[in-house]
Amino acid sequence: MFQSLSTRLQETMRKLRGKGRLSESDVDQALREIRLALLEADVNYKVVRDFIAGVKERAVGHEVLSSLTPGQQVIRIVNEQLTELMGGSQAKLTLASKPPSVIMVVGLQGSGKTTTTAKLARMLKGKGHRPLLVAADVYRPAAITQLQVLGEQIEVPVFSLGEEDPVVIAKAAVEHGESYNHDVVLIDTAGRLHIDEELMTELVRIEGAVNPSEILLVVDAMTGQDAVNVAENFNKQLPIGGVVLTKLDGDARGGAALSVRAVTGKPIKFVGVSEKMDGLEPFHPDRMASRILGMGDVLTLIEKAVATVDQEKAEKMAAKLMEAEFTLEDFQEQLHQMKDMGPIDQLVGMLPGMGKQLQGMGIDDSHLVKIEAIINSMTPEERRRPEIIRSSRRKRIAMGSGTRVQDVNRLLKQFNQTKQLFKQFSAPSKGRRRRGLFSLFQ
Amino acid sequence: MWKRLFSKKTNEEPAPQEKEAGFFGKLVAGLEKTKQGFVGKVEQVLSGRQVDEELFEELEEILIQADCGVSTSLYLVDQLRERAKEERITEGDRLREVLKEEILQLLQKDASPLKTPEEKPYVIMMVGVNGSGKTTTIGKLAHRFRQEKANVLLGAGDTFRAGAIDQLEIWAERTGSEFISHQAGSDPAAVAYDAISAAKARNSDVVILDTAGRLQTNVNLMAELGKVHRVVQRELGRDLDEVLLVVDATTGQNALSQAKRFQEAVPLTGLVLTKLDGTAKGGIILALANELNLAVKLVGVGEQYEDLQDFDAEAFVEALFGEGN
Ligand SMILES: Nc1nc2c(ncn2[C@@H]2O[C@H](COP(=O)(O)OP(=O)(O)OP(=O)(O)O)[C@@H](O)[C@H]2O)c(=O)[nH]1
């Protein structure tokens, strides 16, 4: 619906190319676009204001790397600042020194508490814990059944006293956990509005009764500007320890992540990425930053590949991409896998800054066929060390692949440029920038 | 006799007092916080001020904070700018009426109540992302139809989420509706088919079909939804009466993507905006009206079965601006 931020910034910044230093008005111009992007991503208005002020301070007068456009430079600073603001990746639950540890899961109606609670139990069980699930949502019809069904699926016992007072349930559950040797007790509470005094008091009473080591606030990634009110209110009344951001498998940009982090200062510990029980992952601030900014993300592409390809290969590939150790051999491998992943134009759309350039360029599967043929005609040694491919080798490769020497030249040149790009991006911030793999196709 | 329910809603203008009690009562209560937030700020910004660029920017800020979205907020403020110029408005206070008019115009552009039933069974299908409030809204609607003495049949089309079938069954019991379900994990299209044929056989007045919550980006699940819809259409031999997208009022700009993608999968006839009893402003419905021409038909203002209101743009804006109460 909206033009991607990268595309817009590229337009804004085209005029500035070649400048050695960013002036205040250059930065202002770029920041206007970034402000819009953040607002469109549902980052709270006030959070955006503060954030932009912070970035401006850092960006004015900043040296522009000669090969980068100022626009990219600003994005880079913004991305770093965003990542920093969202904190390091801290997927650690706070457990009590003396078991059982009690974990309380709280949030608005429909945010995903029950599913998240069960996913957590499954994750803990996988790490050798003996979790107990507690059904303390006595209000929503069949909420208890829902947890019981999930408990059965993941083979974790569920404690329930029917529609008793949730405070009584929680207390009894912890006692039950103690006597049956459960070292973690996870309480699924009913969804409630943060302004519902009666129900908020109930949470405070549960907290007082069972003294949890961790209280997780579950926030839907699709939440809009109201995320700050919700988080602020929950945090004011309960000692929230961390946040779980759910439904990130959709296309929500997830600005709520930044808002919630900004108002509570509490880390986002996990993200929910599917309805299935294994769909809970540690939070990656860097990925979230590019997502909020609406920059396509090679990682998403790689994640998509994981569904088709095996995990280990994909992870290796990601690491290589970021360390700029990517070889033509890897690329060949990727081409094979990509064929199973769907039409090329869709994949390309996921890449940063590629939208506009690639539109109307007629990138299609026939380009892939050509590229693949060229790479297939190389020797393994040539694929690993493309620098050895001199003119006689080029001729041979062209002959072998039924292409022209120019095609081979172009492929090699673009491959090098892409590698360079990765290098620049990854050098200062430990490889957290990805872009333009598909410039190979131009 | 159940037709009265609909004809009353569509043909008769409700007497002002009735309106006050019906739509107004709960909604005003539900919107009280919204009002304080939104109107409070609008008042603050406008009262005693001269109309200038700064003022417009502040209004834009307020609209964005209400989740109206960047483009729609810009659009509204541009309208204001233009009208201020044309009508030579220089006092901030007068802009308030203009803003209200503009919002109202947006909301009324494509507004229509629930369709008047023509043929039995009257079929409604509820769709939306996970946790938006589909099942609860079905319970509330079933209650409303039962109040009008209609025979209602609920179809448990969410065969995926744990406990979803039981949840709807409880609503069926509470409201005295009939209930058609298959086992968990079974084909939702088969449930839908059975619900429609059972309704025909039993001469039911209303069928409401639940569907599993799904993210609009999940291609397979969206295709599944399309299939369920087609099966119902075929078994019915005509279009469904209503296909309602349920949107949580706390949703931000993603609601646009939701509406767009669901619209591609099934022909939406309108929206239900739930959870307006919270502090979320629900401004996203302005964006949905502006950008996708989708109008809200029903509003959820609580978790009980009476917490459902017909959407009335005027009342919504009135409540938003704190007039008429
Ligand atoms: N405060 C408030 N809560 C609501 C409203 N409508 C629904 N809810 C609550 O939101 C939660 C989710 O509602 P459901 O009806 O189960 O939502 P759903 O869309 O059917 O969810 P899935 O089937 O899981 O996708 C429940 O706790 C409801 O009680 C409303 O208007 N206001």
Ligand SMILES: [Mg+2]
């Ligand atoms: Mg449901």
